[in-house]
Amino acid sequence: MSPGIALMLVLMGPSVADAGMDVREILDEARFAFCHDEDYPLSDEEARWCPLLESGTPSCPAFSATCDGPRAEMTGPRGPWSIRKRRLDPESSAPQKTKRQRDESRPRRTSDGPSESGTMPSFGLPAQMLFWIIIGGALLVLGFSIRGNIVTGRREHEPEPGSEPGDIGGEGAATVANSRHAAETDVGRLLGLAEQAAARQEYDAAVDYTHAALLRRLDHDELIRLHRSRTNGDYVRQLRSRPKIHKAVREVLQLVDAAQFDAEPTTAGAFETLLTKVRTIVTQSGPLALALLLAVTAGVACESLSRTTYPWSVSPSGHAAIVALLRKRGAEVEVRNRPDFTLTDSGEPSVPAMLLLGGVEPEEATWETVAPWFASGGQLVVAAAEAPRWLGVRPVIDESEDSLRRVTEPYWDGTSVTDFMLSLPTGGGIAGLSGSDVFLARGDTAYAGYVPHGAGGVVVLGTDALFCNASMAVPGNAQYAVELLEHQGDTVHIVTGRAGSSASPNPVEGIRRTHLTAAVVQLVLFLLVFYAWRGARFGSGRDPRATSRRRFAQHARALGQHYQRANAQQHAAAMYCQWALGRLRMRFPADARRGLQGLSEACARQSGRDETDIVGLLVRAHCATTDEPSDDTETDGVSIIAELGKLLRATGRPR
Amino acid sequence: MNLEQLGEVSAAIRNQVGRVLLGQDELIEHVLVAIVARGHVLIEGVPGLGKTLLVRVLSKVVGCTDKRIQFTPDLMPSDVTGGNVFNQGAGRFEFIEGPIFAQFVLADEINRAPAKTQSALLEAMAESSVSTDGVTRTLSRPFFVMATQNPVESQGTYPLPEAQLDRFLLKISVGHPEREVEMQILRNHLAGFNPSDLEDAGLEQVVDAEGVRAMQEAVGGVNVSEALLAYVTEIVARTRDHRSIFVGASPRGSISLAVAARARAALHGRDFAIPDDVKALAPAVLRHRLMLQPDAEFEGLSADNCLEQILAEVPVPKAVT
Numbered sequence: 001m002s003p004g005i006a007l008m009l010v011l012m013g014p015s016v017a018d019a020g021m022d023v024r025e026i027l028d029e030a031r032f033a034f035c036h037d038e039d040y041p042l043s044d045e046e047a048r049w050c051p052l053l054e055s056g057t058p059s060c061p062a063f064s065a066t067c068d069g070p071r072a073e074m075t076g077p078r079g080p081w082s083i084r085k086r087r088l089d090p091e092s093s094a095p096q097k098t099k100r101q102r103d104e105s106r107p108r109r110t111s112d113g114p115s116e117s118g119t120m121p122s123f124g125l126p127a128q129m130l131f132w133i134i135i136g137g138a139l140l141v142l143g144f145s146i147r148g149n150i151v152t153g154r155r156e157h158e159p160e161p162g163s164e165p166g167d168i169g170g171e172g173a174a175t176v177a178n179s180r181h182a183a184e185t186d187v188g189r190l191l192g193l194a195e196q197a198a199a200r201q202e203y204d205a206a207v208d209y210t211h212a213a214l215l216r217r218l219d220h221d222e223l224i225r226l227h228r229s230r231t232n233g234d235y236v237r238q239l240r241s242r243p244k245i246h247k248a249v250r251e252v253l254q255l256v257d258a259a260q261f262d263a264e265p266t267t268a269g270a271f272e273t274l275l276t277k278v279r280t281i282v283t284q285s286g287p288l289a290l291a292l293l294l295a296v297t298a299g300v301a302c303e304s305l306s307r308t309t310y311p312w313s314v315s316p317s318g319h320a321a322i323v324a325l326l327r328k329r330g331a332e333v334e335v336r337n338r339p340d341f342t343l344t345d346s347g348e349p350s351v352p353a354m355l356l357l358g359g360v361e362p363e364e365a366t367w368e369t370v371a372p373w374f375a376s377g378g379q380l381v382v383a384a385a386e387a388p389r390w391l392g393v394r395p396v397i398d399e400s401e402d403s404l405r406r407v408t409e410p411y412w413d414g415t416s417v418t419d420f421m422l423s424l425p426t427g428g429g430i431a432g433l434s435g436s437d438v439f440l441a442r443g444d445t446a447y448a449g450y451v452p453h454g455a456g457g458v459v460v461l462g463t464d465a466l467f468c469n470a471s472m473a474v475p476g477n478a479q480y481a482v483e484l485l486e487h488q489g490d491t492v493h494i495v496t497g498r499a500g501s502s503a504s505p506n507p508v509e510g511i512r513r514t515h516l517t518a519a520v521v522q523l524v525l526f527l528l529v530f531y532a533w534r535g536a537r538f539g540s541g542r543d544p545r546a547t548s549r550r551r552f553a554q555h556a557r558a559l560g561q562h563y564q565r566a567n568a569q570q571h572a573a574a575m576y577c578q579w580a581l582g583r584l585r586m587r588f589p590a591d592a593r594r595g596l597q598g599l600s601e602a603c604a605r606q607s608g609r610d611e612t613d614i615v616g617l618l619v620r621a622h623c624a625t626t627d628e629p630s631d632d633t634e635t636d637g638v639s640i641i642a643e644l645g646k647l648l649r650a651t652g653r654p655r
Numbered sequence: 656m657n658l659e660q661l662g663e664v665s666a667a668i669r670n671q672v673g674r675v676l677l678g679q680d681e682l683i684e685h686v687l688v689a690i691v692a693r694g695h696v697l698i699e700g701v702p703g704l705g706k707t708l709l710v711r712v713l714s715k716v717v718g719c720t721d722k723r724i725q726f727t728p729d730l731m732p733s734d735v736t737g738g739n740v741f742n743q744g745a746g747r748f749e750f751i752e753g754p755i756f757a758q759f760v761l762a763d764e765i766n767r768a769p770a771k772t773q774s775a776l777l778e779a780m781a782e783s784s785v786s787t788d789g790v791t792r793t794l795s796r797p798f799f800v801m802a803t804q805n806p807v808e809s810q811g812t813y814p815l816p817e818a819q820l821d822r823f824l825l826k827i828s829v830g831h832p833e834r835e836v837e838m839q840i841l842r843n844h845l846a847g848f849n850p851s852d853l854e855d856a857g858l859e860q861v862v863d864a865e866g867v868r869a870m871q872e873a874v875g876g877v878n879v880s881e882a883l884l885a886y887v888t889e890i891v892a893r894t895r896d897h898r899s900i901f902v903g904a905s906p907r908g909s910i911s912l913a914v915a916a917r918a919r920a921a922l923h924g925r926d927f928a929i930p931d932d933v934k935a936l937a938p939a940v941l942r943h944r945l946m947l948q949p950d951a952e953f954e955g956l957s958a959d960n961c962l963e964q965i966l967a968e969v970p971v972p973k974a975v976t
Contacts, residue, residue: 212975228970233931260973261926263878558955
């Protein structure tokens with residue numbers, strides 16, 4: 001008896017717990033919408049399951065109805081990232097039931113409707129814990145903030161210990177009010193405080209609060225810049241460029257001035273007038289428009305988020321059901337996108353059994369190093385994936401309409417397995433296996449076979465249809481698939497090759513895949529409106545403008561002008577001559593020891609100018625530092641400075 | 656005259672003066688403040704900005720007599736105050752009144768006269784009376800002096816000492832008009848406006864001398880709150896502590912600021928002064944009462960710069976911060 005037949009004997013031997021019940025429970029979950037929503041749009045490929053499920057099945061009652069509905073419009077790459085939309089085209093290729101027929105056959109939809117994007121994805125436990133911790137933390141912070149505001153508000157309204165409201169005199173009340181509205185910045189609360197003060201008939205304090213509310217609103221809207229040194233007139237002048245609000249604010253601030261500085265006490269009527277005018281101003285600003293826009297765009301975003309989506313993993317083509325089924329039966333299942341053929345330190349396969357689904361294409365080098373894994377007992381199930389080259393199998397297209405048949409039928413008759421049921425859509429087959437290795441075939445084409453290798457072996461399947469969600473709904477398929485995999489070991493890695501291999505080609509595609517397009521558009525709109533509202537100052541710092549220092553040349557010019565106004569040219573010339581002579585002596589220290597004559601010789605040598613002129617200039621400069629002013633003081637002083645400047649430049653050395 | 660009427664009269668005066676003197680609204684307001692506050696004005700500005708015209712127009716609009724004194728180095732005190740002249744026909748000395756006896760006096764280029772002559776004028780400004788040969792003569796009311804000086808030419812001048820500058824309520828710096836305003840001035844002149852002949856300008860007298868006195872009386876009804884007095888005091892006190900100011904404003908400066916603020920409030924028809932009144936007038940009231948540190952002057956700082964800093968720091972009463 002060949003090993004393959006032996007395997008099948010095991011597979012079809014005394015069955016473990018019936019998988020049918022488990023499958024029914026799993027597919028009963030709302031996320032498997034194709035089993036519950038008769039309007040679920042099937043793709044053309046998925047529609048191939050329709051003949052197999054035409055009569056309906058208890059575990060997937062709505063599937064047969066979906067077969068009558070319009071086909072899905074699939075966009076994007078095949079696999080998890082394809083977008084499934086309900087086709088609006090009434091001329092769908094699928095046959096349509098009448099509405100009445102569909103209503104009659106449609107089961108009542110419970111609250112567990114079709115899967116929506118708002119449904120919690122099936123994260124791992126740590127991720128779920130982290131998610132709920134973040135949500136809980138955010139709620140706590142929100143709660144504390146609200147509580148803090150309420151407590152602060154209460155404290156503000158509570159009278160100071162040891163003093164009744166009536167104890168505070170007029171000036172004292174104003175001081176308290178001033179200190180409070182100085183700390184309070186919220187316009188709404190300031191107006192509330194104003195009303196409370198008015199209720200206590202403290203109209204001066206009420207006016208102060210109202211005044212603060214108005215200025216806070218204008219400051220918040222960047223219409224004015226609040227500062228303690230600015231008067232109401234300053235604020236009115238800041239609003240000159242906005243005629244609409246300028247007039248209204250000016251009128252209000254005139255009322256405020258009258259209330260605050262007039263000798264007459266403020267009356268209730270005056271306060272009411274003021275409050276009404278202030279309310280009109282503070283409620284007409286841009287935030288309202290912004291809030292409306294946000295509300296509208298948020299509505300759009302929410303609408304898009306609430307739109308029904310069809311996650312691939314729980315679609316008829318996905319593999320969530322087999323994963324859930326295996327886990328439910330106690331197996332450790334991990335979904336990966338790359339096979340792991342490593343061994344543990346003890347020489348055991350780190351993953352004893354692996355299922356490679358369609359689309360997985362391990363590199364050739366991987367297959368060359370996989371021998372030790374098989375030698376240690378590794379079991380591999382290749383379902384429409386790239387099989388090892390040394391196996392010698394290749395996929396073939398099988399278009400026969402025959403049903404699957406057991407090649408090992410004589411042996412199976414000798415076992416307890418007599419109710420063989422395995423129904424899969426027609427499609428692929430395999431070629432290259434020896435006849436003894438084949439255990440399932442469709443017509444003349446082999447569909448499944450087992451090739452032993454080392455202590456382990458490889459099960460090859462023509463397609464991966466057996467493991468998809470739709471297959472689980474077909475009676476018998478689930479049990480066959482589960483037993484096939486459970487036989488390999490308690491730990492199974494399912495390698496889909498799609499769990500992350502298809503990265504977004506660009507950020508736009510990434511946003512689209514995550515269904516965040518509407519939210520991102522809303523955010524961009526918000527930023528645009530915010531920019532338009534705030535203008536160029538949006539995002540700019542509010543630091544005070546740095547005062548520029550005068551350049552040295554300006555400083556020197558200003559100094560010179562002061563000397564000129566004071567008729568102190570001679571004094572300036574004397575100081576400059578002293579400095580210039582000292583500078584020259586520093587440049588030519590050896591020559592300077594011989595007095596002005598030596599200095600002149602050095603300067604002439606360095607500059608190439610006539611020595612006699614330089615001697616004359618230096619003597620005049622020396623005299624200017626000591627002599628009385630000459631008759632032509634102004635001309636002399638200025639000319640000496642100019643000539644000495646030229647000489648210094650001519651004798652200058654690079655530093 | 657109540658304050659409401661005062662506000663209306665003030666607006667009418669401004670309107671009339673503004674028809675002739677274009678683009679000098681602040682100057683007109685400051686001069687009116689000085690008039691109703693019974694103060695005097697020192698105007699610093701280059702020639703040709705309409706200072707003489709302002710006095711003439713003002714005197715016409717408010718129905719007061721006006722005189723102009725051109726100060727020169729050889730101007731004697733008696734040229735300002737007048738003096739006793741022997742009348743041969745009567746055989747006795749008779750007092751001939753000088754230009755100071757007008758109600759509105761324009762002292763043009765006051766810094767070109769020697770100190771003695773300046774003192775004669777300044778005494779008249781302070782006392783509202785003139786003493787000659789042992790006889791004191793009271794000047795008519797209202798009495799308003801508008802002195803001018805040229806900030807550019809300093810040679811051959813006698814700068815006013817700080818103690819005498821202190822007697823001016825306001826020192827106003829007049830700048831050149833805006834281009835558009837200057838174009839309008841040109842258009843008016845080309846259309847036939849003659850500043851020396853105001854009869855053709857169609858000016859209307861808004862009030863008379865008695866009305867001006869009533870305006871001055873009405874200012875007393877303006878309330879200045881304690882908070883505002885504290886604001887004035889704080890501003891003046893800070894001029895004494897400022898690092899760039901050698902000598903700050905005197906208590907007379909505080910008084911002048913409060914009085915001027917009150918007058919401005921009255922001109923706006925209010926019976927209460929507000930921080931805006933103080934802030935608007937503080938530079939004009941205080942700039943000539945400050946002496947800067949020498950190094951600050953060398954740095955190019957002016958009294959206006961220091962006052963600007965002070966006003967930007969002193970908290971306004973009832974301010975929202």
